[in-house]
Amino acid sequence: MDRRRGNIVVSRRAVLEETRAEQRSGLIMNLKEGQIIDGVVKNITDYGAFVDLGGIDGLLHVTDMSYKRVNHPSEVIAIGDTVRVQIIRINQDTQRISLGMKQLESDPWDGVAAKYPVGAKLRGTVTNITEYGAFVELEAGIEGLVHVSEMSWTKKNVHPGKIVSTSQEVDVMVLEVDSDKRRISLGLKQAQQNPWEAFAEKHPVGSTVEGEVKNATEFGLFIGLDGDVDGMVHMSDIAWGISGEDALALHRKGEQVSAVVLDVDVEKERISLGMKQLEKGAPAAGGVASSGSLRRGEVVTVTVLEVRDGGLEVQAGEDGATGFIKRSDLGRDRDEQRPDRFQVGQKLDAMVTGFDRSKKPNFSVKARQMAEEKEAVEQYGSSDAGASLGDILGAALKARS
Structure with a gap:
């Protein structure tokens, strides 16, 4: 009010806001946590949707829409849809209402430990890929994590995206179940045969294999073999008649070579190979065993x-x-x-x-x-304290003849 100028400023908005606040307080008073109510979707955002409950709005967060993974709220609802929700929480101070839809469904995690025992082999769908692993959906609402270390027997330190892709169906094995934390650890490689075991079955010690020289080091050659595994030829097993260093210089990366299997250590994931054993006139490869x-x-x-x-x-x-x-x-x-x-x-x-x-x-x-001298001393040394070592050995040889 400006008395000097005779002006009065009035606001219709202030009256409406006051009226709405009174109505909102009255509506909230009629709502209770846990109550199930129908509402209409008014707006959708990246993080959820606002639902009109009859004059007052509540937030339905994306994580409370479904037990299964929801990337965007528009995958589940649309503006204008009538939805049945449960009131999860009411903040009387801020008058904010949190809503949920998945709370009206049965929790798929109930009894999950019995349904997915450790060691069980299952088939699922890759839903999300991160730097540390991939999430695999076993059923609606149940996802497990395949850590990057459990993805492949042979591909180490590789981004999970180079092994699997989103929406791909994969076979996995259950490694651990934590129902309280709602976590399932899965293994991708455990659902496949260990390639070192497969190699040992297919190529026993003494058999001949062929492969490409993958790498040359100061102590030997690494050869690429069946099953995406590598075998190593130690420098002393490359060739007869020359030093290991000279033998290494005879071969280059990318070269196709033949070798004999000397040993397969499945536990340590090592395959020992020999190339000189295949040379003409060399001892039979089977002699290694x-x-x-x-x-x-x-x-x-x-x-x-x-x-x-x-x-x-x-x-x-x-x-x-x-x-x-x-x-x-x-x-x-x-x-x-x-x-x-x-x-x-x-x-x-x-x-x-x-x-x-x-x-x-x-x-x-x-x-x-x-060893022979020790044996001779033990047998003949005590009979003649003054005998020399030569005498003792002579006596031993004479006794043997």
Whole structure:
């Protein structure tokens, strides 16, 4: 009111707002949490929809529309639709009303642990893909997460989107169920056969395989094999008669090669291969497996297959396992440790001292000599306290003859 000028400002809007506030308060007083009521959809947003309850609006959030995944409210309702909703919450201070539709449906998570036991194989649909995995819908309202680490046996550190796609149907295995947190952990790779097990069944030790050189490292070659797995050829198993470094230089990435299976470790996901075993005149590939008949500490007769600067490549028996005698194991004395004093085809006795990662035996002439001397001392040393080592060994040899 401006008395000096005789002006009065009035507002119809203020009266209407006051009237609406009184009506809203009166309507809210007649509503209760948990009440089921019909309403009309007035507006739709990305996060939900506003529903007219007869003079007062309530918010139906997208997460309360359905137990199944809803990407946008327009997938479920449209403006002008009459919907039945339940009043979830009423804020008397702000006069805001929260509504829900899924609360009127049966909860699919009831009894989910019994319905989806651990170890069960199921078929579902990929609904969403993230950097850490993919969500798979098992039924309406029930989704499980396939973590990126459980997606593939062979594809490590790969984005899930390169393994599966949205709407794709996939076979999965239930790994864990947490009903309280409404979480199901699924495995994609567990629903498929372990490729290392499949390879071992199809290609037993001693069989020949072909593949492409995927990578060359300082210690060997990685070969791509059936089932999207890789096998490794150690540098010492590439070729006869040359050093491992020179053998590595003979092959390039992308080259097709043949190799023999030396060992398959399913648990460690490793396949050991050998290429030199396929060379003409090399020991039979099947001889690799015969190392299982050798025992640590056993003395056997071996045949020299190759003379190297670092020692001798030898073979036990006629068709037995191939192994190596290091230069330092050729004898106790320095003069005996010269590989060039041996010739290919020469036979000698050596002791099995162990096995390398490919289960190939390691032999030692030195260990055999020391074991024989110890045995001789134990048998003959006590009979003559003044006897020399030569006397003791002579007595041992005489007794054996």
